[in-house]
Amino acid sequence: MTTEHAVHVDAPGHDAAEIDRHVKVYIVVFVALMALTLITVAVSYLHLPTRAAIALALVIATVKGSLVACYFMHLISEKKLIYVVLAITVFKFVVLLALPIFTHSDSYGIFE
Numbered sequence: 001m002t003t004e005h006a007v008h009v010d011a012p013g014h015d016a017a018e019i020d021r022h023v024k025v026y027i028v029v030f031v032a033l034m035a036l037t038l039i040t041v042a043v044s045y046l047h048l049p050t051r052a053a054i055a056l057a058l059v060i061a062t063v064k065g066s067l068v069a070c071y072f073m074h075l076i077s078e079k080k081l082i083y084v085v086l087a088i089t090v091f092k093f094v095v096l097l098a099l100p101i102f103t104h105s106d107s108y109g110i111f112e
Contacts, residue, residue, distance in 0.1 A: 029071045036064050 040060050048056065070076040075086070 025071065029067050033064055033067060036060055036067075 040057060043053065043056055043060070046053075069086075075082060
């Protein structure tokens with residue numbers, strides 16, 4: 001074992017128990033992502049109406065994206081400012097998703 005490696009192992013906050021806890025969390029999140037992927041595939045075989053299938057797929061994708069953002073991108077342990085930035089981003093994303101709905105049903109006749 002090199003001295004550099006020993007420093008990292010003996011550094012405060014990086015004991016074996018804490019590393020094991022983090023690894024267990026990552027494994028649980030990975031299993032949840034795999035389960036949600038299987039659920040997405042299973043839902044595709046239900047032959048739901050298009051709107052219901054899309055809504056359900058988006059809900060599952062949102063949960064999966066949240067898990068990835070929170071745990072693998074470490075947003076779960078970030079400060080409050082990151083939540084403000086994330087909320088603004090989500091708001092703008094929802095507005096951009098809703099934009100075609102509003103422009104399709106307007107009276108301008110662009111899509112008719």
